[in-house]
Structure formats: C-alpha cells, structure tokens
Amino acid sequence: MEETKQKPILSVKNLGTSFFLREGEVKAVDDVSFSLNKGECLALVGESGSGKTVTALSILRLIVWPPGKIVSGEVNLDGVDVFSLPMKEMRNVRGKGIAMILQEPMSSLNPSQTIGRQIQEAVEINQGLKGEAAKKAAIDMLGVVRIPSPEKRYYNYPHELSGGMKQRIMIAIALACRPKVLIADEPTCSLDVTIQAQILRLMQQLRKEIETTILFITSDLGIVAEMADRVAMMYAGQLIEILDVYKLWDAPAHPYTKGIMGSIMAMKEGGRLSIIEGDPPNLLHLPSGCHFHPRCQYCQDICKTQVPAYTDLDGDGKHWVRCHFPLRKDK
Amino acid sequence: MGMGKYIAQRLLFTLFVVLGISILIFFITHIVGNPVDIMLPLQATDVEREALTKALGLDKPMMEQLWIFLRDFSRGDFGISWWQNRPCMEVIMDRLPISMWLILLASMISVVCAIPLGILAAYRPGSILDRVVTIFSTAGICFPPFWIGLMLMLIFAVKLGWLPTSGMGTWKHLVLPAVSISFRPMGHLAQIVRFEMIQQLNALYAVTARAKGVTEMTLLFKHALKNIMTASLTMIGNDYCKQLGGLSAAVEVVFGFAGFGHLISETIENMDFPLLQAEVFFVAIIVCLINLLTDILYAAFDPRIRY
Numbered sequence: 001m002e003e004t005k006q007k008p009i010l011s012v013k014n015l016g017t018s019f020f021l022r023e024g025e026v027k028a029v030d031d032v033s034f035s036l037n038k039g040e041c042l043a044l045v046g047e048s049g050s051g052k053t054v055t056a057l058s059i060l061r062l063i064v065w066p067p068g069k070i071v072s073g074e075v076n077l078d079g080v081d082v083f084s085l086p087m088k089e090m091r092n093v094r095g096k097g098i099a100m101i102l103q104e105p106m107s108s109l110n111p112s113q114t115i116g117r118q119i120q121e122a123v124e125i126n127q128g129l130k131g132e133a134a135k136k137a138a139i140d141m142l143g144v145v146r147i148p149s150p151e152k153r154y155y156n157y158p159h160e161l162s163g164g165m166k167q168r169i170m171i172a173i174a175l176a177c178r179p180k181v182l183i184a185d186e187p188t189c190s191l192d193v194t195i196q197a198q199i200l201r202l203m204q205q206l207r208k209e210i211e212t213t214i215l216f217i218t219s220d221l222g223i224v225a226e227m228a229d230r231v232a233m234m235y236a237g238q239l240i241e242i243l244d245v246y247k248l249w250d251a252p253a254h255p256y257t258k259g260i261m262g263s264i265m266a267m268k269e270g271g272r273l274s275i276i277e278g279d280p281p282n283l284l285h286l287p288s289g290c291h292f293h294p295r296c297q298y299c300q301d302i303c304k305t306q307v308p309a310y311t312d313l314d315g316d317g318k319h320w321v322r323c324h325f326p327l328r329k330d331k
Numbered sequence: 332m333g334m335g336k337y338i339a340q341r342l343l344f345t346l347f348v349v350l351g352i353s354i355l356i357f358f359i360t361h362i363v364g365n366p367v368d369i370m371l372p373l374q375a376t377d378v379e380r381e382a383l384t385k386a387l388g389l390d391k392p393m394m395e396q397l398w399i400f401l402r403d404f405s406r407g408d409f410g411i412s413w414w415q416n417r418p419c420m421e422v423i424m425d426r427l428p429i430s431m432w433l434i435l436l437a438s439m440i441s442v443v444c445a446i447p448l449g450i451l452a453a454y455r456p457g458s459i460l461d462r463v464v465t466i467f468s469t470a471g472i473c474f475p476p477f478w479i480g481l482m483l484m485l486i487f488a489v490k491l492g493w494l495p496t497s498g499m500g501t502w503k504h505l506v507l508p509a510v511s512i513s514f515r516p517m518g519h520l521a522q523i524v525r526f527e528m529i530q531q532l533n534a535l536y537a538v539t540a541r542a543k544g545v546t547e548m549t550l551l552f553k554h555a556l557k558n559i560m561t562a563s564l565t566m567i568g569n570d571y572c573k574q575l576g577g578l579s580a581a582v583e584v585v586f587g588f589a590g591f592g593h594l595i596s597e598t599i600e601n602m603d604f605p606l607l608q609a610e611v612f613f614v615a616i617i618v619c620l621i622n623l624l625t626d627i628l629y630a631a632f633d634p635r636i637r638y
Contacts, residue, residue: 043616062541064533067458102539110536112557112633122543157634170539177543 008035015073047233116154429590449524471518480511497587
C-alpha cells in the first residue's frame with residue numbers, strides 16, 4: 001500500500017484495534033493500511049460502526065484500555081514511529097503532529113472553562129507562546145474560524161454558544177495546534193444542514209489558506225465530493241478500497257463501493273433506488289472470508305473462505321481494492 | 332438574576348423553612364405528652380400540677396400557645412432548660428461553637444485526604460491502588476467512629492503520649508476527635524471523587540484535551556477537578572450537617588468532649604424538652620445555611636449555574 005514518488009506524511013500499516021468484551025473480541029479495525037501525502041485530503045468513508053473513528057483514535061493512541069487495545073500495525077508520522085514512542089512523548093504527536101476535531105461539538109468542550117482558555121491552551125502547548133502573546137494568538141484563531149467579535153467571545157463558556165459556533169471552536173483548537181495532519185471526524189454530522197454548509201465552506205477556505213493535510217472522516221458522500229482528493233472506503237473494520245475521488249463515480253472496483261454509488265446515481269437520475277441487500281454484519285460474528293460476501297451479488301466460493309488481499313488495480317499504486325473479483329470498467 | 336438577589340431570595344426561603352420547622356417542633360412536643368407529667372414527680376398534687384400548667388402557659392388555647400412559642404423563638408428566647416436550670420440559649424452557646432469548629436476541622440481533614448485518594452483511584456480504575464482506596468474508604472464508612480476514636484486514643488494518647496486522651500481546652504484536644512469523625516465523610520467523599528473523576532476522564536472533552544497534547548496531570552487538575560466540585564461540595568456539606576446533627580455524639584462522649592453532639596445525647600437522657608427544641612431549631616438553621624453556602628459555591632465552579 002505504498003504511494004509512489006512522494007514520501008507520505010502519514011502512513012498507517014496493518015492497523016488492528018480490538019475491543020475485548022465479555023461476549024468476545026470485536027475487531028473494530030482490522031488490517032487497515034493507507035497513507036496521506038502532504039497537502040492532500042483523504043476521506044475515510046463508511047457506514048457507522050465500520051471503524052472510522054476507532055482508526056482515528058488509534059492513530060493518536062487514544063484508545064482506552066480496558067476494553068480497547070491496539071493489537072497490531074504501525075503508524076508513521078513524518079518519519080516518527082508513533083506506536084513505539086513512550087507515552088510521555090505522545091504529546092508531541094498529539095496536537096503538533098496530529099490534531100483532531102471530534103464529531104460531537106456539544107460535549108467535546110470543557111464546560112467549566114472559557115473557550116478562549118481552551119484555544120489558548122492548545123496555543124501554549126503547541127506553539128510555545130505564553131501569557132499575552134498566547135492570548136492574542138487564541139483571539140486571532142477565533143477570527144480565523146470567523147467568530148464575530150473574538151475579543152468578547154474569548155470569555156464565553158461553551159454553553160453560551162450554538163452548536164455551529166462550538167464546532168468552529170473545535171476547529172480553532174485543532175488549528176491552533178498547527179498540526180501536520182488534521183483529522184476531522186464527521187465534523188458536521190450533528191449540525192443542521194445550513195450550519196453544515198457553513199462549516200464545510202469554512203474548512204475548504206482554511207484548507208486553501210493553510211495547506212494542511214486532512215483525514216476527513218464522513219459517511220456523507222456529498223461531502224466527499226466537495227472536500228476530498230482521494231477516498232478510502234471502510235466496511236466492517238476493514239479498508240476495502242482506496243481510489244481517487246473522481247474514480248469513485250467513474251470506476252468503483254469493489255462491489256460495496258459500487259452498490260453505494262449506485263444508490264446515489266439512481267437517485268440523481270430519477271431511476272429506482274438501488275440498494276445493497278442485507279444488513280451490515282455484527283462485528284462479534286463476522287462472516288468468514290470477505291466480510292461483504294453475504295451481501296455481494298458477485299460472490300463466489302473463494303469469497304466465503306478467503307479474506308481477499310489488497311490488489312493494486314492499475315499497477316500505478318493509486319487504486320487499491322480488497323476483492324477477489326474487482327470490477328473493471330471495461331468489463 | 333443577580334447574585335445578591337439570589338442570596339436574598341434564598342435567605343427568605345430559609346426563614347420559611349425555619350418557621351415551618353418551629354411549628355413542627357411545637358406540635359411534636361404536644362404529641363409527645365404533657366410536659367407537666369414529665370416535670371413533676373408522680374406523687375405531685377393537683378394544685379402543684381395546675382400551678383405548673385399555668386406557669387408553662389399550657390392552659391391557654393393551642394393557637395395562642397403557638398403564637399407565644401413563635402414569638403419567643405424569634406427573640407432567641409428558647410425558655411429555661413429543665414435539666415440545667417438556665418436559659419437554653421446559654422447552654423447551646425456553650426457547646427455549639429466548639430463542635431462546629433471540631434466538625435469543620437474533621438471536614439477539612441476528610442477533604443484534604445479524600446480528594447487525592449479519589450483521584451489516585453480514578454486515575455487507573457481497577458488497579459491495585461484503586462482497590463486499596465476502595466477498601467480504605469469502605470472501611471472508613473463502616474467502622475464506627477467511636478471505635479476508631481478508641482483505637483486512635485490507645486495509640487496516640489496512651490502508647491505514644493503525643494496527644495491528650497480526653498478533655499478540651501487546647502488545639503491538641505481537637506486532633507483525635509476530629510480525625511475519628513473525619514473517617515466516615517472521608518470514605519463518602521473519596522468514593523464520590525473517584526466515581527466523578529472516572530466520568531470526567533472518559534468524557535469527550537477529555538479526548539479533545541488529550542488530542543491537543545494536554546498531559547494527564549493537566550487534564551486532572553486544570554480540567555476535571557473543577558468539574559467534580561459540585562458533586563463533592565454537595566457531599567461535604569451534607570456530611571457536615573449530619574455530623575453536627577448528632578452523629579458526632581459518640582466520638583465526643585469517648586473523648587469527654589463537651590460538644591454539641593454530646594449535649595444532644597445528654598438532653599435526650601434528661602428528657603429536657605425545651606433544650607431539645609432549641610437544639611433541633613439550631614441544627615435546622617445550620618443545615619439551611621450550609622445548603623445556601625454550597626449553592627453559592629456551585630456558581631464558582633460551574634459557569635452554567637448563574638443566579
């Protein structure tokens with residue numbers, strides 16, 4: 001799963017994270033590999049429960065044991081082997097290295113601290129500023145995320161702000177870390193549609209302004225089209241396909257990706273809504289072989305027994321798929 | 332609403348509570364029995380009985396009695412203690428302040444020990460340290476304080492001779508009783524702190540804080556500690572009231588400490604109704620004031636609470 005030419009800024013190899021519950025081991029993330037080049041935006045897409053958030057938290061080593069544990073894999077951030085660092089040095093990775101915007105702005109801020117202080121804390125830790133300088137930088141960040149009258153808002157508490165404003169604060173905190181990589185975990189999913197559009201526009205503008213590398217987690221394909229350069233599809237804890245975003249509409253190779261795209265295309269063309277038969281699998285009792293096989297219309301015998309390996313579809317390292325019988329456009 | 336207005340409102344409310352409690356006290360004493368029967372020996376004559384009834388004002392209509400009772404209470408006149416033959420107010424003022432100090436000291440000891448213990452336990456739930464703290468706090472709650480007092484007395488007063496065995500007068504006399512009293516509130520508080528802290532460390536805002544590079548120490552003390560204060564304050568205030576309301580009696584008796592708890596038990600032994608009334612009245616007022624104080628302090632820790 002190596003990208004050619006450019007050395008990636010973040011690479012994740014064979015990541016596996018499990019939750020050990022009384023009922024058994026849940027492989028929330030299983031053998032996930034991808035990499036991010038500097039300045040690009042990779043969308044991590046999948047239905048809820050497919051392991052997107054756990055992937056993100058694993059990269060930052062924020063999985064709480066018990067019950068969760070990273071069981072395999074490695075993460076390389078700009079030459080640093082993240083998983084081999086002692087916990088003490090993780091704070092150089094968190095923030096400065098990788099910052100994260102969580103999906104629940106309502107409860108992701110400390111209720112008893114002013115938002116200004118919470119941004120300033122990120123500034124102090126990651127930019128090395130102190131006192132007045134740090135405060136000024138925090139107020140500047142409020143301006144960057146288009147909060148009106150930032151000097152006054154600095155002293156507001158989270159409960160005095162709306163959901164959209166809080167998400168702007170979350171973005172400000174993440175950006176105040178000056179991260180090499182920004183992980184945005186469904187930053188708009190709990191906001192209403194107009195606010196969603198505002199936040200997305202803000203993120204697009206900021207992306208142009210500060211040229212960060214973004215791992216954008218979402219289950220909304222409309223957002224993918226607007227934000228991402230490349231797309232990584234997840235299903236039942238596994239990464240099943242990585243491809244350039246234009247190919248997503250053009251030539252999806254995994255039957256699951258195609259199924260999802262098919263359902264959107266049908267809606268746009270006014271035709272019948274095509275669906276993927278069946279339900280997402282229970283992570284405690286995953287189907288053998290390819291986890292998608294019970295729902296796959298192209299399923300063969302081998303799919304039921306063998307987990308497919310990653311295939312480099314075009315031989316140029318750009319389009320990877322995890323399927324025994326990937327679909328090709330010419331077929 | 333402004334803070335001043337809120338406090339004024341709460342004080343007014345406290346006044347109503349105190350009035351209600353006074354009326355309750357009045358009726359309870361009338362249900363308990365005729366004070367004349369209790370005060371006079373069995374062989375007292377009818378003349379004597381009538382004289383006392385008149386002296387106590389018990390021959391007047393109920394409503395008038397209640398009125399006189401409330402009027403006297405509002406003036407701080409709680410009548411004469413039967414047992415000590417001097418004004419109840421005087422008796423209480425001799426004994427209440429020293430106990431308030433004693434229990435305050437006990438509360439401070441319990442807070443100073445319980446908060447670090449609770450945090451230590453919450454830092455790694457399920458660890459050996461956590462189990463030790465849990466066992467210690469449960470023991471603190473379960474062991475009777477007077478037994479703890481006796482053990483402490485044996486070790487620190489009898490064996491080591493560092494502190495006086497009993498009596499009062501200097502700060503040294505306060506130490507052992509205060510420590511004995513502090514165990515139970517310490518246990519309660521440590522468990523509350525542990526529980527609340529675990530919640531805070533698993534909250535989403537903790538993920539945000541860790542993701543921006545905050546250390547666990549900063550997370551604990553700069554972020555989470557403030558958020559567990561409302562629950563902790565409730566517990567601290569509650570335990571203070573319980574101790575003052577008579578729980579401290581056994582310990583005070585053990586250490587020959589002439590405090591308020593001790594006074595309550597003596598009052599009951601002597602069937603001294605006027606004094607008991609006055610004591611209940613004082614406890615009620617203190618409970619109201621402490622609740623008011625904790626409510627005001629909430630605002631200092633939780634910005635969502637505004638008065």
